Amino acid sequence: MINDRYSIINKIGEGRAKVFSCSDKFNPESKFAIKILSYTSNDDELQSFDDEYELLRKFDHPNIITVFSKSKILTLDSFEKTEFHISENDKYFVMEYIDGVNIDRFQDLKSEAVLLKVLDQLSSVLYYLHQANYVYFDLKPENILIVNDNNKPVLKLIDFGLSSYLPELKDDFAKGTAEFIAPEILNKENPDHRADLYSLGILLYKLAYGKFPFDTTGELEIYHAHLQKKFDYPACRYSYKVVKVIQKLLEKSPDNRYQSALEFYDDLEREIAYQSKLNFRSLFQFIPRESLFKSIDTFYSPTNDSNILILSGERGSGKSEVLQYIKKVKTDTVLIDISSFIRSSSFWKQFFNRLIYSDFLYNHIDEYLSIIYLFISM
DSSP states (O other): OBTTTEEEEEEEEESSSEEEEEEETTEEEEEEEEEEEOTTSOHHHHHHHHHHHHHHHHOOOTTBOOEEEEEEOOOOOHHHHHHHTOOTTOEEEEEEOOOOEEGGGOGGGGSHHHHHHHHHHHHHHHHHHHHTTEEOOOOSGGGEEEEEETTEEEEEEOOOTTOEEGGGOOTTOOOSOGGGOOHHHHTTOOOOTHHHHHHHHHHHHHHHHSSOSSOOOSHHHHHHHHHHOOOOOOOOSSOHHHHHHHHHHTOSSGGGSOSSTTGGGTTTTOOOHHHHTOOOOOOOOOOOOHHHHHHHHHHHSTTOOOOOOOOOOOTTSSHHHHHHHHHHHOTTOOOOOGGGSOTTSOHHHHHHHHHHTSHHHHHTHHHHHHHHHHHHHO
16 A cells, blocks of 8 residues: 555556556545656656646646646555555656546547547647647547547546646757657757647547558658658548548648647538537646745744745635645645545545655654644644
8 A cells, every 4th residue: 555545456557657546545436546657767757747747737627637646655565566566755646547448449439420529629628738838749549548428438638748838848859759749849840739730630640541641660760751751641431521631730831730729620610619618727837926935935934933824815816836836945845735635534534644644744754743643632
């Protein structure tokens, strides 16, 4: 059991990190997924893992996987350690468990009507991200799960390890999966959201024809095909309207592609009904102000006699982001987010589990144990 709470059931995926299904002792009737990254990973991978969680924590979209908590493995059963090759000090975060299949294995997609319903959801996710200046950069079947919910396909986008905030994108950015990477990334140009649209075109091509628009499997040859090859578009299981959309998505120059994830609806002769009915929480990039720095420093000052700092503001004004920022800059701080607590389980058991197994307190448990006992006895 991880941190006296999560028990691993089995492995469900592995890439830069390992993903397992697991149970939660505070919510035994539900199944969750836990993503674990080895503490021996390089600094870039460790930072990417933290960034992925922070992105998913901010997102509020029905087709994006939901995360609940992030921490470090502090205690671990010996069986799980040897059986699943994980260790103390590994990082993890817990997320919803999706009982679905990769999009290219969803048999109902042979029907164009079903494809369009799935495309509604996928374009909605991409539009949501792009409007907030985020680019996914890793669109491929392995990261798109489809769940059959009462004979209705429900899409979930997972694995945001490469997702980036566009204004902060490094000039030398060159990441992605070979078969789906956009030409402008290979040309070391400045990619934007239209790189995702090219990847969407490759994905749709594979769904339409059952193969990629290039025959080679060598990485360099694949890159050359993205840059130079003129793709063929013979008749397929889908209508000419869909093929026309695929063709434009796969234009070599981003200027010749669609300019948004919703623009191709005109060519599909389809209304944008799905997106317009959804009311998503807007995404924003938190930028701390100088006054906030001063307030935090004053509160943490040894000469400060106040024990309470009250943050107030309207819903969506950024209070949660301020708390996350404080946790980031003040490493001797424990942040407990009760919004993810299980209502049917004991509040205090969950509270103290989060408190004791926090990175800071667990490493200083002897210093604070008397305070915890005093708190419990009150």
